[in-house]
Amino acid sequence: MTEAADQAALRRTFAIISHPDAGKTTLTEKLLLFGGAIQLAGTVKGRKATRHATSDWMALEQQRGISITTSVMQFPYNGKIVNLLDTPGHEDFSEDTYRTLTAVDSALMVIDAAKGVEPRTIKLMEVTRLRATPIVTFINKLDRESRPPLELLDEIERILNIRCTPITWPIGMGRAFKGVYHLLEDRFYIYSGDKHRVSEIETIDGLRAEGLHERFGQDYQTLLDEIDLVSMAGDGFDLDAYRAAKLTPVFFGSGINNFGVRELLNGFTEWSPPPQPRNAEFNGIDREVYPDHEKFTGFVFKIQANMDPKHRDRVAFLRVCSGSYRKGMLLHSVRLNGPVRISNALTFMAADRENVEQAWPGDIIGLHNHGTISIGDSFSEGEALHFTGIPNFAPDLFRRVILKDPLKAKQLNKGLDQLCEEGATQVYRPMTNNDIILGAVGVLQFEVVQYRLKDEYSVDCVFEPVQVHNARWVHCDDQKKLREFIDKNETRLAKDHYGTMVYLASSSVNLNMTKERHPEVRFSDTREQR
Numbered sequence: 001m002t003e004a005a006d007q008a009a010l011r012r013t014f015a016i017i018s019h020p021d022a023g024k025t026t027l028t029e030k031l032l033l034f035g036g037a038i039q040l041a042g043t044v045k046g047r048k049a050t051r052h053a054t055s056d057w058m059a060l061e062q063q064r065g066i067s068i069t070t071s072v073m074q075f076p077y078n079g080k081i082v083n084l085l086d087t088p089g090h091e092d093f094s095e096d097t098y099r100t101l102t103a104v105d106s107a108l109m110v111i112d113a114a115k116g117v118e119p120r121t122i123k124l125m126e127v128t129r130l131r132a133t134p135i136v137t138f139i140n141k142l143d144r145e146s147r148p149p150l151e152l153l154d155e156i157e158r159i160l161n162i163r164c165t166p167i168t169w170p171i172g173m174g175r176a177f178k179g180v181y182h183l184l185e186d187r188f189y190i191y192s193g194d195k196h197r198v199s200e201i202e203t204i205d206g207l208r209a210e211g212l213h214e215r216f217g218q219d220y221q222t223l224l225d226e227i228d229l230v231s232m233a234g235d236g237f238d239l240d241a242y243r244a245a246k247l248t249p250v251f252f253g254s255g256i257n258n259f260g261v262r263e264l265l266n267g268f269t270e271w272s273p274p275p276q277p278r279n280a281e282f283n284g285i286d287r288e289v290y291p292d293h294e295k296f297t298g299f300v301f302k303i304q305a306n307m308d309p310k311h312r313d314r315v316a317f318l319r320v321c322s323g324s325y326r327k328g329m330l331l332h333s334v335r336l337n338g339p340v341r342i343s344n345a346l347t348f349m350a351a352d353r354e355n356v357e358q359a360w361p362g363d364i365i366g367l368h369n370h371g372t373i374s375i376g377d378s379f380s381e382g383e384a385l386h387f388t389g390i391p392n393f394a395p396d397l398f399r400r401v402i403l404k405d406p407l408k409a410k411q412l413n414k415g416l417d418q419l420c421e422e423g424a425t426q427v428y429r430p431m432t433n434n435d436i437i438l439g440a441v442g443v444l445q446f447e448v449v450q451y452r453l454k455d456e457y458s459v460d461c462v463f464e465p466v467q468v469h470n471a472r473w474v475h476c477d478d479q480k481k482l483r484e485f486i487d488k489n490e491t492r493l494a495k496d497h498y499g500t501m502v503y504l505a506s507s508s509v510n511l512n513m514t515k516e517r518h519p520e521v522r523f524s525d526t527r528e529q530r
């Protein structure tokens, strides 16, 4: 075993997926509290600020430093080193979330017990499916009137198409919430409603311990009946099925009241997978890179601007895939085909950014970036291997950029190039005119781009609607057919920031007709970063 393999075996790298308001921020904070990474609840972030409109985003941006510390959080727990990757709360930044999900080995799904499965959860589950990411589920807010637990599990199974195995089961709900029964431990955890209690919690061993009827009343009988039903219906927890993303263990609790969180964290750290092998391409050949590979490798999945109020910097988040990062080491940027000395990478212990001495597979390090690093970039100790599976997702919204002062064209292009490489927007330059078209997944992205162009590049511009409905990256192996396709469709073709050809369809009908007319051309809705 190499040291990298030993260290990798300790790492657990994950993200939380949920619909807004289900309790992701609260749970994040409580996980850090139980993980000993923060002393006091309420320090994670200004919740409201991350959740709503652009003005909040801007305010956040101006105050800076608030959301920042929570981008990646590392804490030790139960002998493991847990890396929690935060994802933007607002769905308008979902492309960032999708890509963060390519950098984790598992995920925690939070569901609001009153609402059940909600749209964003469905979408994020689809993204986790691209990599068969194992999921642990936390059903939150049991201290409020909730839907019956059996109904919730049934809904998860039906809509998200994954088997559920309850690990804990609630006794009562809302005002009558009394706690949970742990099916694997055969133990009750009693709810007191005291938010401040982190350590001592009353427990009772044995499903049929004495005095439970008196204590829980009718809810006890309901629990016995439900546990009977659950045991008859399921085969119990199956680690392999969980690791294969076919089954999700389910915990119930109340995040805000610190309840059920420790049991969740115990189960999660015990079962969740250590860093997994990653697909890469090496000299044109597909290959898997295992964490115990001696040489350092990693890829960039996110770039965040202005992380430090004192320096206008951008930080590229790199997931270490193999080997180890040591301070000051020379890394090879595969895209630039050249060395980059990384002397001051950052690590993200919950409260602060610190300089890292060493990082291992599963860890995330932050690289200061002055515009040379793009999302999807692979770094190595010299091997020209390129990690795959960190795509751009085709945007749903498009705008034409109108520059107020034509003399600022150069700054505009520079700003857009930069924002593109950070994944803040996508830029298309039509082949037959000088328009600049932006693509985004959510409308807020445009507002942020407009704000940042002004703030960082002193470029004033407005965006106007444009007749583009879909963008599809086009590929064709047959050069002659490709030429014919280009000749016939030149006015609807553009190059993206990386020079890849994109078809900008005016409507879905237009897209379908073009596909039918050119069966030899592939139209793709994701684009691998190269």
Ligand code: G4P
Pocket: 018, 019, 020, 021, 022, 023, 024, 025, 026, 027, 047, 051, 089, 140, 141, 142, 143, 144, 253, 254, 255, 256, 257
């Ligand atoms: P999000 O990041 O998924 O969007 O959710 P967040 O944690 O911000 O929680 C959304 C709302 O739900 C918050 O209330 C939060 O206090 C509440 N909440 C979270 N967990 C629980 C729980 O276990 N029980 C109950 N009853 N509520 C919970 P808010 O009023 O919108 O915000 P705030 O004023 O409390 O910050």
